[in-house]
Amino acid sequence: MISKEDEKLLAALKHNARASISDLARMLNLSRSTVQTRIARLEQSGVIKGYSVDYGEDYLASLVSAHVSIKVRQKLTAKTNVELKQIPQVSALYAISGEYDLIAIVQAQSTEQLSHILDDIGNLDGVERTNSSVILETKFKR
Incomplete structure (x- = not known):
């Protein structure tokens, strides 16, 4: 406490x-x-884990962001999670229920860079398939 x-x-x-x-x-x-x-x-005590940078709104608005649904071969889930953590443009990774196993939030400098990152994710050992949705506009964020 x-x-x-x-x-x-x-x-x-x-x-x-x-x-x-x-x-x-x-x-x-x-x-x-x-x-x-x-x-x-x-x-x-672990209450403070570390210190981080909060990006400015102008910088965030210049990024191309996407939600990437990822289907993973079950025996390789842990390895895939570690490899995804090594990709700096993957800002968050969530385990989900349903047809896909994970959702990654990817933020890139351009659509061209996003395309290369999506290829890199799809080529990871253990990734069976992906489905991407580019975020066009943020309506609100809390």
């Missing part, structure tokens, strides 16, 4: 993970050493 102070620290880091320890200490009215200790404890 984390404390209310830890929740405030997590909220501040979620807002800006690049904030300095000094800035966080000022925001939270805590000492620098207290903030460093709390962050270290949250990292060691």
Whole structure:
């Protein structure tokens, strides 16, 4: 269980993970050493797994995105998951029920790059077939 102070620290880091320890200490009215200790404890306990980059809306709007349904040979599912994780343009991978086993979210710089990535996915050992849907427009996102 984390404390209310830890929740405030997590909220501040979620807002800006690049904030300095000094800035966080000022925001939270805590000492620098207290903030460093709390962050270290949250990292060691696994509450904070890592830090990431949030892309700007203009950059995201310039990408070509697609949902790629993937049918996998069952005995090779784990291997296929690892190989898909190695493709930087695969931003998410979900196990699903139904005719296909996985849905990958792919984000590419162009339709040409997307085509090459789809070929790469289709050629992975264990992939039986794929079905892709290019995202034309985002109506809303929460």
